[in-house]
Amino acid sequence: METQEEMHKYTLYYFPVRGRGEPIRLLFHLDNQPFADERISLEQWPSYKSSMPLGQIPVLEVDGVKLAQSPAILRFLGHQQRRAGANAIECAKLDMIAEVVQEFSNTEGAGKFGRVLLGMITADKNQYYKEHVVPDLEKYAPIIEKFLVENGNNGLFIGDRETWVDVFSAEVFSKFIEYGSPDALDAYPHIRAQIQRVFNHPNIKRYIASRPVTPF
Structure with missing residues (x-):
């Protein structure tokens, strides 16, 4: 889990379903890590798409930087929350x-x-x-x-x-x-x-x- 000095501002962008975004939500909740859960409807999606790195979601925004691909996001959070390997x-x-x-x-x-x-x-x-x-x-x-x-x-x-x-x-x-x-x-x-x-x-x-x- 991050220390106070390492705290980041997180926003997760995904559709209002479990799908590929839910493992990310679960990982946040595992350690009570605060994040904004931005659930985008299909009607809203076209207005978001061009702002996403790969034109798809889930996307995690970390202090203004957007990361795509769910395994990459999970791996990043795993290391941030000390939920990765010991070596x-x-x-x-x-x-x-x-x-x-x-x-x-x-x-x-x-x-x-x-x-x-x-x-x-x-x-x-x-x-x-x-x-x-x-x-x-x-x-x-x-x-x-x-x-x-x-x-x-x-x-x-x-x-x-x-x-x-x-x-x-x-x-x-x-x-x-x-x-x-x-x-x-x-x-x-x-x-x-x-x-x-x-x-x-x-x-x-x-x-x-x-x-x-x-x-x-």
């Missing part, structure tokens, strides 16, 4: 795992599930889940499970303190239980334990209890 090797291992989570988030199946739920892709939700999401889960979930097993039974990738990658992974995979099928991760007890640990952290639990209900 260069641990940081590299967390980066490696985060790349797997991000790759899963970008797949043609699971990566587009949110668009189906939001009506941006016309498809039957249940059929799409079975035919396109499940194969991606079966490919990527065992990899994440393996990394968690290597660290024991505490639901974390490294050590005994939640890192930015634990928050990232928990949020990404939890949505397939909530929006896909309750048994989506029954074969992966360590991922379920990670989700439970992250979401039951008092600060995150408090935020989840009051956050708006969104379609994804």
Whole structure:
């Protein structure tokens, strides 16, 4: 967590859904880090787009400087809030795992599930889940499970303190239980334990209890 001397002014720009912005929100709430949560409607988005570094969101503004790409934002906050590795090797291992989570988030199946739920892709939700999401889960979930097993039974990738990658992974995979099928991760007890640990952290639990209900 930042000291008083290191405090920055943060503004997060994202749509009023969980999507790719929610892991960032969760990481802020994990340490009660103050930030402005600027939720932009689709109608408002055209007036914001040209001011964003890559013409897309999420974007985190830090003391007037705008940063794009959710993994880069999460990694930055992880170091700012001391939620990264304890040394260069641990940081590299967390980066490696985060790349797997991000790759899963970008797949043609699971990566587009949110668009189906939001009506941006016309498809039957249940059929799409079975035919396109499940194969991606079966490919990527065992990899994440393996990394968690290597660290024991505490639901974390490294050590005994939640890192930015634990928050990232928990949020990404939890949505397939909530929006896909309750048994989506029954074969992966360590991922379920990670989700439970992250979401039951008092600060995150408090935020989840009051956050708006969104379609994804």
